[in-house]
Amino acid sequence: MAKNRTRVGRALIWLFVIAAAVAGLNLYAVQTEDGSWNPKLALDLEGGTQIMLAPLTEEGTSVSSEQLQQAVGIMRQRVNASGVSEAEITTQGGQNIVVSIPGTPDQATRERLMASAKMEFRSVLVMAAAGPAQQPVDPSATGDPAETDPAVSDPAQSDPAESEPAESGEGGGSEIATETEEPTDEPTESDPAPSEPAEQPEPENPSDPAWVTEDLANEFAAFTCDMVDRTKPMPSDEAVVTCDTDNTVKYILGPVEVEGADIADANAGQVPTQQGIPTGEWAVNLEFNGEGSEAFHSVTQRITSLEQPRNQFAVVLDNTVLIAPQSNVVISNGQARITGGYTQEGAEALADQLKFGALPIGFQVQSEENISPRLGESQLMGGLIAGLIGLILVVIYSLFQYRLLGLVTVASLVVAAGLTYLVITLLSSVQGYRLSLAGVTGLMVAIGITADSFIVYFERVRDELRDGKMLINAVESGWQRAVRTILASDAINFLAAAVLYLLAVGNVRGFAFTLGVTTVIDFVVVALFTHPVLQMLARTKFFGGGHPWSGLNPDALGAVYRGRAQFRKPEASGKRAKSAKEATRRQTIAERKKVSAQERED
Template identity: 55%
Template sequence: MAQTTAVKKAWRTLIWLVVLFAVLVGTIAGGVIWSTATWAPKLALDLQGGTQIILTPVTEQGQTVTSDQLTQAVSIIRQRVDASGVSEAEVTTQGSSNVVVSIPGTPDDATLNRIESSAKLEFRPVLLASVASSVAAGSPTPTVDPNLSTTPTAQPTNASDLAWVTPALQAEYDNFDCASTQADNAGLAPAAEPLVTCDSNGVKYLLGPVEIEGANISDATAGVATTQNGSSTGQWVVDLTFDSTGTQQFSDVTTRLYGLTGVQNQFAVVLDGKVITAPSTNSVITDGRAQISGSFTQTSAQSLADQLKFGALPIAFTVQSKDAISATLGSTQLLSGLIAGAIGLLLVIIYSLIQYRLLGLVTIASLVIAAALTYLLVTLMSWRIDFRLSLAGVAGLIVAIGITADSFIVYFERIRDELREGKALTSSVQSGWKRALRTITASDTVNFLAAAVLYVLAVGNVRGFAFTLGLTTIVDILVVILFTHPLMTLLAELPFFRDGHKLSGLDPRALGAVYRGRAQFRAPSETVSAAKKGSSSREVQKRQTIAERKAAELAGTSAKAGTTDSKPSTDEGKNS
């Protein structure tokens, strides 16, 4: 009855494995037919090539870019690229100012927007606002009389003070053209001075100095706005959370603006010199939580939230060039890596067949299942999360061959240990599995934790290695549970393996136990000569643990003490 239950359970487990494969294949097939999926994994920059974007700082006259600013910019841009789901991208510096971003394949518009946008966020109070008049294309840009005064008539007391509006600034505001080059460069205005700019709807603004920097945002998320009753408005918004400095600043600003009227009650959120929203201040916000609303879609809201979440760039950038680049390594190196993996796989197969005879075919079948499952998972992730396979990732897959083979060896040796103790094969498979599973789980857990730590701490190609190593470790557990153990349960019912054929790899005589009949064993002393017994006993002793040897010695001593009419042979004395 126990055997029947084990066999039924084995078949059910194998069916679940078939279902898993069917789901993966069906999902990818659906993606190929109705989406952008392919049957092959995407390759990384080193194997396929991609797009290279060179960003150049945009600075005011006399301003220089420091190394700290450049390092911070590289870090923020790398976080943006990672947030977009692009893997195996490279972000480096070129010279003393440029930032080079290399992305595998052809990036989509959303990814390019994340990279190319400076996301220089500022919060400025509104001084003046009006609908900008349309200017015919090709019309000359109005000029401002250089003789007008640029000095405030009185020292401004805060950023909302209208004393900032000098005659020269008023004239600039009146003549400002939202479609001019001047409007495009509005993001270069000094933070401590007023700014004339526009929003996407053609509203023209004169804004006071910056009161809160985007760097004081600790988190930003996109979502659908809700009313006080919890019902959805259907409008996409970006929720901001300020750090301690930003919370205090925002509290002070909203306290002041709440007491003002007209446009001075508004607070403009400026991104790269353009107003994205200028909401009125309806209350004093002291908890550091604000919300940006506007004409957002889900995509644009999420893109803005990602940009703001990873910080504003310390300097503005412009795209100097955007070119397609070839693979840094190419198909030759990929082929070399695959050949190395094939050689390693062949050595594992040869070892398995020599050590375990036809039982080694289970290892081969398990490796094939593991390879197929890994391939489908990598292909699926290439489609869904834009995972790309680099040469370092291929190395992680090759290392996994040894990890997977090690699990099979542990399991097989546990079964053979059970057979040496005189158990039948069917019971040896089940009891050996319980012992092996603990060892395999512990080993794979350590491997996975190492891969996870490496993935978190590393950047670039090293993360690709860590990712594939962690993935194949999970696959190893799945294959051993869903395929190897059920298959061994079924093979244990076949006479070839059950009766211990010499080529099965489970021959009890070769393992130090003597087979007597169907699933029954007896001690060597009952059937072999003294000379053969000595040889067999020494072989058994070599395979015994210290505890087992002590137990055998104690049993031998007790047997001698109880014998009075016979003298043990020389060989038996040596082996006791």
């Protein structure tokens, strides 16, 4: 008996610990971050911001439906990178993309959308510190920028391994390699010899200094970073002048050599030793598809032995240089590692930009406006009223079917509702989850799932009482039978919700998400609240004694079995006449035959 009480107390303590932990985490989010004690609402309930993006195409060209759908998929990944945000991303008129975001988008989400241009890999021909317009440069001087102009300097030390880690995680002086090799400072014999501007030869490859014509050199000298035009795509087959995203370095870049769409994957991780042990140095691991691997192999094979800065290649996003790492080794397998003193946050941010920035076409923001809720408070209130009516009907049925035992159902539903509210609120504060009307529907469906678990458990207990067991024993054996059924049912519900979440988009994912969360909470409440409470009630006189209003009266349930092959004879008179008739009606055919045989023997 004492052991059972210990288990009951331990289960209730665990439930309290879980609820307190969820509430404590949300309190921490409220105090330190943008947390709230109220769930954030989605676009259909709160309204939000609508951003229209128009494609950037060269003159005489148009965007295809395949490119547009690919861009929609990548943008959806960008917006949802931090969790379920209930954003809607659609096409309009077969040309534009409309992004609708609940509430006011945070800076990270806005940056993901603003970085919507086409990503490109270009060779670096010349680089210099950004600043006021300078004197025209000699196009033949394409080696170390310091030799071209005294104001020119490398944005980071030439040897990142000896430099201090950058706090911001930006990779101006990054390296990209699968092995660490020192780049040579002397040009190889294969380097094209510079020629006089008057006799400008045709460039032999994208790294050829011949791309730097006198006009382009003068343009570079007069160029300032506020002159970067992000509204038009840069020509892919020409050398261009641009700046990095921080407006600290300006570049002359060769033609496009690798498309951003050729990036298969990008992720952040620590650089391992040869034995596979993490070193603590953060890097970005880059993987190309088949076509990209071949093109990138050609790039690294050509530029690795060149002098700085021509041994660098620039990753261009939205017409600006995202990073310009050095190539220290020829990469033939399409798997590169970008290092350069990154912090974990900086490496993860860069990996996100590389992975989700590979749009097949460029876009510019055409318009941005606030939109009102599509359903509004009245529709939400109507849905909540419908859910409340359903909850009341469940309570009425439980009290009618199980008498005062139905109060356990009511209490369990209250506990499940409170725990669900805390979890949804925490996810809103920490993961950016937003509750849509579809999500509210998932919460309402959970009422039936939770009530079904209680019914399975109560019916198993009543079956044990019909077999003649005492209530304390019936509760334990009934739980052992019921828990397998409840687990199987919840597992199927959770699997359905997971598949729906993975395959669906938009509001349907919100429904699947809340359905999955409430399914887990259902089992937690049944195991840590309903079962312990029933164990405690079984020791009370009212329930343990089988009071008619307890819902656990053995006579009303037809408990006729009293031991092996022994049955209680129905009584035909007195107060038990009705119970005897009910007991006879509930007997199986085998039990009736056994009783008839005993009566004939008597």
